[in-house]
Amino acid sequence: MNCHEIQKKDQAADPGAKGRGKTMNRTRCVLHAAGRGILVVLGNALYALTVRLFLMPADLVTGGTTGMALAVNRYTGLAVSDFVLAFNVLMLLVGWALLGRGFALTTVLSTFVYPAALKLLDGLFCDRVLTEDLWLCTVFSGLGIGLSLGMVIRAGASTGGMDIPPLVLNRFFHIPVSAGLYAFDILILMLQAVYSPVERLLYGIVLVFLYTVTLDKVLLMGKTRTEVKVISRCYPQIREAILTRLDRGVTMVCAESGYLKKPTQMVLSIISNRELPRLEQIIREIDPQSLIIVSRVSEVNGRGFTEKKEYLRRMQPDPEEMPENMQLGNGNGQQSSKF
Numbered sequence: 001m002n003c004h005e006i007q008k009k010d011q012a013a014d015p016g017a018k019g020r021g022k023t024m025n026r027t028r029c030v031l032h033a034a035g036r037g038i039l040v041v042l043g044n045a046l047y048a049l050t051v052r053l054f055l056m057p058a059d060l061v062t063g064g065t066t067g068m069a070l071a072v073n074r075y076t077g078l079a080v081s082d083f084v085l086a087f088n089v090l091m092l093l094v095g096w097a098l099l100g101r102g103f104a105l106t107t108v109l110s111t112f113v114y115p116a117a118l119k120l121l122d123g124l125f126c127d128r129v130l131t132e133d134l135w136l137c138t139v140f141s142g143l144g145i146g147l148s149l150g151m152v153i154r155a156g157a158s159t160g161g162m163d164i165p166p167l168v169l170n171r172f173f174h175i176p177v178s179a180g181l182y183a184f185d186i187l188i189l190m191l192q193a194v195y196s197p198v199e200r201l202l203y204g205i206v207l208v209f210l211y212t213v214t215l216d217k218v219l220l221m222g223k224t225r226t227e228v229k230v231i232s233r234c235y236p237q238i239r240e241a242i243l244t245r246l247d248r249g250v251t252m253v254c255a256e257s258g259y260l261k262k263p264t265q266m267v268l269s270i271i272s273n274r275e276l277p278r279l280e281q282i283i284r285e286i287d288p289q290s291l292i293i294v295s296r297v298s299e300v301n302g303r304g305f306t307e308k309k310e311y312l313r314r315m316q317p318d319p320e321e322m323p324e325n326m327q328l329g330n331g332n333g334q335q336s337s338k339f
Contacts, residue, residue, distance in 0.1 A: 043151030048117035050144025058137035061192040061204035063185030065161030071191040085115035109161035144212025150218025230267040232290035
């Protein structure tokens with residue numbers, strides 16, 4: 001959520017506090033931007049630390065700007081951090097000119113922080129090597145690169161460098177970004193393949209796989225949810241139990257049984273992963289014969305998840321619309337325990 005959205009949300013919630021809330025909104029925007037900036041800096045610092053402690057000592061191959069810098073360093077002796085800085089600045093200017101000022105601003109921090117951190121760590125560690133085990137270097141390189149890239153992307157920023165050419169090709173020649181990234185990475189790996197033994201290339205493939213998987217996990221971290229669909233003749237009671245006992249939202253979906261072609265309703269709810277065992281227990285208590293379908297959802301946005309819950313007055317289910325053995329009331333306004 002950007003600053004403008006935050007301001008609109010606050011004004012809609014309290015129209016009379018527009019003047020009074022300006023300072024508060026400005027503070028929130030500054031804190032929000034500062035938090036994102038800190039995350040970008042930490043991500044780039046971790047990236048530089050990973051490259052310096054594991055990737056470079058093991059002489060592993062990789063793609064992106066770092067892969068180009070390693071190849072240039074091998075052929076010309078130019079420091080990796082110097083090449084990264086020069087190339088990142090060049091790509092920043094290209095992105096500013098061709099992709100616009102808005103995109104360029106998302107790459108400014110990474111353009112300078114990563115090479116600066118790499119230069120600082122290079123001087124700090126000098127010839128220090130944590131391990132000479134190729135497998136350990138490959139594993140920790142993959143984990144570190146994937147985690148650091150995920151931090152930068154989750155902050156809404158870009159690492160710059162070789163991220164920009166595929167976007168330019170997509171803008172002007174409609175070449176898919178993913179295809180452009182793969183093509184450039186292959187070219188960069190070929191530059192390093194000339195001087196790297198086959199064993200290093202195989203470790204490089206494992207490295208790319210590891211940081212790709214880690215990156216995907218980091219991007220989805222904290223966003224995955226569980227989708228539960230319940231088909232049962234006791235759907236009114238299951239609906240009430242989810243609303244009252246789990247405090248989760250429910251959507252009723254009209255359905256029809258396939259064999260008898262009888263109309264019914266399916267209960268649909270999105271819950272956290274930890275709530276699944278409790279929900280299954282509740283459903284089995286109400287109807288042991290119910291059909292429960294569980295699916296993993298990559299991301300959920302909306303009220304109750306990314307926005308604050310809002311409780312509205314709702315109508316109680318009409319007992320006359322439910323079968324006699326599924327009545328919620330027992331005549332005195334209290335819920336019956338007989339299902």
